[in-house]
Amino acid sequence: MGNFNRVVFSTNSVHWDTPLHIFKELHKEFDFNQDPTNRPLIGPGFIDGLRTKWLLPGGIKTRNFINPPYRRGLVDFWVQKAIYEAKRGNSELSVFLIPLRNSDYFKTLRKIGAEFRLCEKRLKFGDADNSANTDDNGAPFDSVIAILK
Numbered sequence: 001m002g003n004f005n006r007v008v009f010s011t012n013s014v015h016w017d018t019p020l021h022i023f024k025e026l027h028k029e030f031d032f033n034q035d036p037t038n039r040p041l042i043g044p045g046f047i048d049g050l051r052t053k054w055l056l057p058g059g060i061k062t063r064n065f066i067n068p069p070y071r072r073g074l075v076d077f078w079v080q081k082a083i084y085e086a087k088r089g090n091s092e093l094s095v096f097l098i099p100l101r102n103s104d105y106f107k108t109l110r111k112i113g114a115e116f117r118l119c120e121k122r123l124k125f126g127d128a129d130n131s132a133n134t135d136d137n138g139a140p141f142d143s144v145i146a147i148l149k
Contacts, residue, residue, distance in 0.1 A: 018067045034062040055090040067097040079105040100142040117145040
């Protein structure tokens, strides 16, 4: 399944490691074959997902799991890249775990007909202890699963 490195959770961090139970549930449903964000959830290997084509050897289209860095503007880049690769026929599916914000990326995904699944409670990412920010020891923001087919 890959290596889940612990991340330092601070106001400077833009990386929120995917909760393993969320990834496993989505992987079971969607059978991902790539994580272009270079967070090795799906096997070893480095991929610079914003700079490379999302087509696997042998012309296999990608089925992507994407939990991008959450710095404002970066999520937009990942959404635009997923749209670009889908239009080029390189990707058949991209599933995002992203903050629920009234932002450009959310509006873009909604406009192109993405499916949204609101996470029922604030997620606990990696080994985060955000108890100062929330009552349930979760992230200081709501999360959504966005599915782009």
